[in-house]
Amino acid sequence: MKTQNRFRLAVLAGAALLAACGGGGDDPVVVVPPTVAPEETRAQDSRTFTPLDPAAITFAPMANQVAVTDRWAGVLNGAAYRIEVPTNWNGKLVMYAHGFRGEGATLTVSDPTIRRHLIEQGYAWAASSYSTNFYDVRAGVEDTNALALAFNTIAAANGRTLPAPDRIYITGHSMGGHVTGAAIEAEAMATAKNKVRYHGAVPMCGVMGDAELFNRFAGMQVTAQALAGVPSYPTDKWSEIRDLVTNALFTTFNAGSIVPTAQGVKYLSVVENLTGGDRPLFDQGYQFGRSFQSAYGTFGSDGTVTGILNRNVLDTNAFTYLIDGDVPGSTALNTSAQKLTAAADANRLRRDGLRWIPAINGEFNIPVVSIHTLGDLFVPFSMQQVYQQRATAKGNANWLVQRAIRGASHCDFTIAEQVQAFEDMVAWEQGGAKPAGDDVITPATVANPAYGCAFTNNTLGPDDTGGAAAAFRPAIAATTPACPI
Secondary structure, three states: OHHHHHHHHHHHHHHHHHHHOOOOOOOOOOOOOOOOOOOOOOHHHHOOOEEOOOOOOOOOOOOOOOOOEEEEEEEEOOEEEEEEEEOOOOOEEEEEEOOOOOOOOEEOOOOOOOHHHHHHOOOEEEEEOOOOOOOOHHHHHHHHHHHHHHHHHHHHHOOOOOOOOOEEEEEEEOHHHHHHHHHOOHHHHHHOOOOOOOOEEEEEOOOOOOOHHHHHHHHHHHHHHHHOOOOOOOHHHHHHHHHHHHHHHEEEEOOOOEEEOHHHHHHHHHHHHHOOOOOOOHHHHHHOOOHHHHHHOOOOOOOOOOOOOOOOOOOOOOOOOOOOOOHHHHHHHHHHOOOOOOOOOOOOOOOOOOOOOOOOOOOOOOOEEEEEEOOOOOOOOHHHHHHHHHHHHOOOHHHEEEEEEOOOOOOOOOHHHHHHHHHHHHHHHOOOOOOOOOOOOOHHHHHOOOOOHHHOOOOOOHHHOOOHHHHHHHHHHHHOOOOOO
């Protein structure tokens, strides 16, 4: 009886609700969905880009190429692409993510630096230009993923029917390292429009701290201003004081040489500690590696990463600056240097896909082998420290192997070093033992004069010609003890 009474009450309550909503008799009940506000736009969304027209359906083989391959080029979703598949394809696809292309309107594709190795070992590879330029990692992830998903369709359209890849790996340099790191994150699997589950990754000289890179640049700027005597000058008006600051810190500052003043020596100590701490190759990095000039060229940002964001993302509140051997000077510097604070939600999660600057949270569960040069000051070695800390905080450090390379510049790797990292990742992913790596965190370890020797290979092959390693390794050999090969 009680059950029947509860049922009658429920029916009456439902009828009363329908009546209150105007739903009498057989009239349908109209449910109005909640209004979803459209996502905001930004400067990047109004920019137009044109993929370099692939005039032919194929692109050129490598010089002295032995492997027989099919090569296809085209445009997918506004992004140019290249794909190469050996006749003896091993069923594995490698996605390559290129680095920062600047702010021009033309989109271009880069072949992977280890292309010869890949095709000779039977791997297929594919690379996208991305559909935009600027520091648009969101486009890099989406367009690289879209190309991976279209791999079989493109092959079929070119007359070759292939099974789906049994493994998909991803690798990339610099901004492409950020693309690589972001693409394997749980957040990308949850929010990207194009979702690809990768099996292994090799980020190289990568921005593995996402927006943290821009905070490091900001820290470099505010300390330069403070040590030059203009600590409170608005940081976004850098162009007005650039010469004053530069002349206070350096007697020579040009594309090929940096010579510090006495105050500049203190500043470079701050930069070293901000970019990874006492370590080999830092001096060579600023003396002739040329990447510090690139970092210096970023000063004066409004914090939107040139229109990728709408609000300031720069935040220096977490930094404590250190001048080696000068406690009073360090204290004074930390007191005088401006503190920049990011705008709330400057790089928040979005409802229409990935964050505008995709996050690297350390949430991944596939083998990752990451390599970084010690003298790099444009994407500094501290990115690896941030990556390790984030992976550890999420309980995923067991999936991460990191290697320090004794290079003086940005992405200053030999082909041999890159091939070793890639093949060690694949062997690990295929069931082998976790490969060896370097401790990137312990200061005494990083400061050891022999740090980085374990995975540095100075042997230059024919595909190194014209690359950064060929340009800088001889100069390194002349200024530092050589590592055994």
